[in-house]
Amino acid sequence: MTRQMTGAKMILQALKDQGVDVIFGYPGGAVLPIYDEIFQQNDIRHILVRHEQAAIHAAEGYARSTGKPGVALVTSGPGATNAVTGLTDALMDSIPIVVLSGQVPTFMIGNDAFQEADTVGITRPCTKHNWLVKETAKLSEVIHQAFHVATSGRPGPVLIDVPKDVQFAEGPYTPMQKAKSTRYEPQIKGDIGAITALVEMMEKAERPIFYTGGGVINSGPAASQLLRELADASGIPVTSTLMGLGAYPASGKNWLGMLGMHGLYEANLAMHGCDLMINIGARFDDRITGRVEDFSPNSRKAHIDIDPSSINKVIAVDLPIVGDVGHILEDMLKIWKSRGRKTNKAGLKKWWTQIAEWKAVKCLSYEQVGKVIKPQYALERLQALTAKHDRYITTEVGQHQMWAAQYLAFDEPNRLMTSGGLGTMGYGHPASLGVQLAHPDALVINVSGEGSWLMNMQEMGTAVQYRLPAKQFILNNERLGMVRQWQELLHGERYSNTWQEALPDFVKLADAFGAKGIRVEDPADLDDAIMEMINHDGPVIFDCLVEKHENCFPMIPSGAPHNEMLMGNAETQGVIGNSGAVLV
Amino acid sequence: MSALNIKKGSSAHSAYDLKNPNAEVIESHTLTVVVDNEAGVLARVIGLFSGRGYNIESLTVAEINEEYHTSRITIVTTGTPQVIEQIKAQLGRIIPVHSVNDLTVEGPYLERELALFKVTGSGDKRVEALRLADIFRANVVDSTLESFVFEMTGTSEKIDAFADLMRPLGLTETARTGVAAISRGTA
Ligand SMILES: Cc1ncc(C[n+]2csc(CCOP(=O)(O)OP(=O)(O)O)c2C)c(N)n1
Ligand SMILES: [Mg+2]
Numbered sequence: 001m002t003r004q005m006t007g008a009k010m011i012l013q014a015l016k017d018q019g020v021d022v023i024f025g026y027p028g029g030a031v032l033p034i035y036d037e038i039f040q041q042n043d044i045r046h047i048l049v050r051h052e053q054a055a056i057h058a059a060e061g062y063a064r065s066t067g068k069p070g071v072a073l074v075t076s077g078p079g080a081t082n083a084v085t086g087l088t089d090a091l092m093d094s095i096p097i098v099v100l101s102g103q104v105p106t107f108m109i110g111n112d113a114f115q116e117a118d119t120v121g122i123t124r125p126c127t128k129h130n131w132l133v134k135e136t137a138k139l140s141e142v143i144h145q146a147f148h149v150a151t152s153g154r155p156g157p158v159l160i161d162v163p164k165d166v167q168f169a170e171g172p173y174t175p176m177q178k179a180k181s182t183r184y185e186p187q188i189k190g191d192i193g194a195i196t197a198l199v200e201m202m203e204k205a206e207r208p209i210f211y212t213g214g215g216v217i218n219s220g221p222a223a224s225q226l227l228r229e230l231a232d233a234s235g236i237p238v239t240s241t242l243m244g245l246g247a248y249p250a251s252g253k254n255w256l257g258m259l260g261m262h263g264l265y266e267a268n269l270a271m272h273g274c275d276l277m278i279n280i281g282a283r284f285d286d287r288i289t290g291r292v293e294d295f296s297p298n299s300r301k302a303h304i305d306i307d308p309s310s311i312n313k314v315i316a317v318d319l320p321i322v323g324d325v326g327h328i329l330e331d332m333l334k335i336w337k338s339r340g341r342k343t344n345k346a347g348l349k350k351w352w353t354q355i356a357e358w359k360a361v362k363c364l365s366y367e368q369v370g371k372v373i374k375p376q377y378a379l380e381r382l383q384a385l386t387a388k389h390d391r392y393i394t395t396e397v398g399q400h401q402m403w404a405a406q407y408l409a410f411d412e413p414n415r416l417m418t419s420g421g422l423g424t425m426g427y428g429h430p431a432s433l434g435v436q437l438a439h440p441d442a443l444v445i446n447v448s449g450e451g452s453w454l455m456n457m458q459e460m461g462t463a464v465q466y467r468l469p470a471k472q473f474i475l476n477n478e479r480l481g482m483v484r485q486w487q488e489l490l491h492g493e494r495y496s497n498t499w500q501e502a503l504p505d506f507v508k509l510a511d512a513f514g515a516k517g518i519r520v521e522d523p524a525d526l527d528d529a530i531m532e533m534i535n536h537d538g539p540v541i542f543d544c545l546v547e548k549h550e551n552c553f554p555m556i557p558s559g560a561p562h563n564e565m566l567m568g569n570a571e572t573q574g575v576i577g578n579s580g581a582v583l584v
Numbered sequence: 585m586s587a588l589n590i591k592k593g594s595s596a597h598s599a600y601d602l603k604n605p606n607a608e609v610i611e612s613h614t615l616t617v618v619v620d621n622e623a624g625v626l627a628r629v630i631g632l633f634s635g636r637g638y639n640i641e642s643l644t645v646a647e648i649n650e651e652y653h654t655s656r657i658t659i660v661t662t663g664t665p666q667v668i669e670q671i672k673a674q675l676g677r678i679i680p681v682h683s684v685n686d687l688t689v690e691g692p693y694l695e696r697e698l699a700l701f702k703v704t705g706s707g708d709k710r711v712e713a714l715r716l717a718d719i720f721r722a723n724v725v726d727s728t729l730e731s732f733v734f735e736m737t738g739t740s741e742k743i744d745a746f747a748d749l750m751r752p753l754g755l756t757e758t759a760r761t762g763v764a765a766i767s768r769g770t771a
Contacts, residue, residue, distance in 0.1 A: 309673035
């Protein structure tokens with residue numbers, strides 16, 4: 001027997017059936033019936049954020065740290081338009097989230113009604129798929145399909161726009177099992193012939209490298225385990241994109257560190273000099289490749305990706321394998337073992353000797369001298385003092401984000417939540433709240449810059465209201481540091497508008513929100529201050545005053561190849577040519 | 585491989601120039617895309633082309649299966665082989681897309697377009713227009729003492745050729761459907 005219920009009730013029922021335990025949202029006229037249903041039940045918790053953008057980022061943080069889809073609810077018009085940045089962010093980073101938006105009643109659509117926006121039109125290019133549901137009878141089925149689309153294949157954000165009259169009207173509820181599946185069934189298993197060919201290449205390669213990305217993490221914890229087993233058994237070095245950090249442990253013996261624009265010297269030179277590159281769930285982003293004509297010129301390249309459109313988009317590869325990373329790694333391991341676990345031992349030995357030389361350059365070295373805290377030092381201490389915790393890190397965007405990737409060690413997947421593809425300042429703070437909700441007992445730290453943090457600082461209210469003890473670790477250089485760095489390198493040190501005057505007193509700000517504030521300026525006080533932050537049972541704003549004009553190195557300037565890397569001690573003025581300057 | 589030896593102003597190329605556009609031929613491909621005939625599906629397809637900077641030479645769409653509500657979109661597009669592959673892969677990512685076929689690579693196929701031409705004039709020009717229409721097997725579907733409307737189906741090239749001939753003879757208005765295409769034989 002089908003159950004009749006209102007659209008609003010149906011939404012709660014469908015979310016419950018999908019195993020949702022928390023929604024991040026913000027109410028308004030067009031979602032009142034849904035909020036009324038939220039009020040009358042206890043299965044699903046609603047977290048009232050302070051801005052819809054934060055609802056989406058919080059859902060992203062929840063999703064990325066759990067592997068489950070995150071859910072957000074926003075009202076029509078401005079509620080929906082405020083969600084656009086978060087949706088685009090989730091699309092770029094392949095994060096599964098389901099966003100429900102209210103819409104004006106169906107009979108008013110198209111009339112420029114109060115708080116009407118063409119939400120499906122606006123969000124079409126920034127969702128994996130979206131729906132405008134005009135009949136209550138279809139609503140529950142669409143919600144079930146939306147979860148399927150968001151979580152299968154390459155994950156991504158979906159949006160369901162629900163007019164208010166559809167929320168009020170009654171219709172039959174379609175349970176999850178009865179929902180018509182969409183035809184959307186991405187390929188999971190990789191082609192065995194291609195996988196065998198890859199294993200053969202792997203056995204012979206003299207200078208192989210695994211170049212791993214967010215796809216390993218999105219595939220689930222088993223994929224990370226398989227990657228570790230394959231890398232450790234074969235002795236092949238591993239590097240990773242920002243999005244893939246933690247899939248292979250930073251403490252692992254084959255770890256080269258992150259690659260790319262601010263990646264490690266040894267990782268980038270190994271990518272440049274390898275003879276076999278095995279891309280596992282990464283997408284040859286321009287932050288990774290540098291100048292594509294000179295990208296790893298002497299290697300054969302294999303590319304494992306669940307999204308066929310990632311193959312040959314930027315870099316033409318010799319061996320594409322479409323499918324789920326976990327399944328393909330499993331087959332790779334099986335085939336490699338059954339063929340006798342062969343590797344080119346002599347080649348690999350030389351390769352590691354070469355890598356050891358590159359590592360000896362110690363590209364991340366810096367000097368902590370004097371009375372001013374270096375941002376690198378602050379992160380090194382944060383790493384040392386938090387290493388024993390099951391620690392989740394979110395970041396904002398800028399220099400601090402790159403330093404966090406360089407100086408913090410990620411030994412498990414799903415422990416770093418950062419805006420990689422879109423580079424959204426304002427992501428980290430709300431994301432940290434989503435992570436903390438999913439992991440109430442874990443230590444959650446948002447490594448932030450003072451500029452980014454101000455972009456969603458209102459979420460301090462959310463943190464205090466729900467007693468979310470996430471720590472806001474602000475590396476305060478009183479500069480929009482990353483942009484300032486580019487102005488120094490590209491624009492003759494003309495620091496146009498990268499310096500915010502009248503920054504707030506972050507300790508007083510914390511106090512105003514009812515949270516704890518800590519300021520530290522002297523390197524000698526840093527450890528105690530960090531311990532105070534960790535030991536405080538509640539949200540903290542940690543204002544760490546750091547060196548103002550520190551630059552983030554190594555750096556591959558835009559438009560340069562991997563072997564033209566700037567190091568901390570290099571003379572950097574004017575090294576980026578005009579054609580590099582047009583790039584971002 | 586010394587990384588510290590950096591030439592000043594050494595980056596000569598853009599990371600966004602995927603391929604030198606002159607180094608590769610631009611090809612024209614005819615794609616057929618079967619989609620669920622649901623609201624917004626055409627906007628998804630067109631938005632993909634505009635958002636990613638692909639070309640559309642011609643695009644036609646109509647429902648082809650009433651029972652299953654599927655439509656067939658025929659797109660003529662141009663690009664380097666790499667871009668054409670990207671277009672197909674990107675189309676395949678759209679959720680309501682059932683199938684993407686590249687007729688240009690899949691074997692022999694037919695392309696047809698329908699066009700309506702309004703030609704106005706009198707005297708010799710009018711006679712000549714009618715005579716050429718006959719040669720091109722264009723039908724007269726409307727006539728007044730000063731005008732004809734010709735209807736013609738054929739390849740885009742044939743329609744282009746006819747339009748060229750009509751222009752000096754008083755062509756005042758043209759309506760074209762864009763290309764519909766189908767494979768030959770049982771494929
Ligand atoms: C929403 C948004 N606007 C602008 C930018 C461009 N941007 C990138 S980094 C950056 C500076 C960030 O400053 P801060 O948060 O203080 O970090 P820092 O680089 O100083 O560590 C800016 C403005 C961006 N990434 N996102
Ligand atoms: Mg800053």
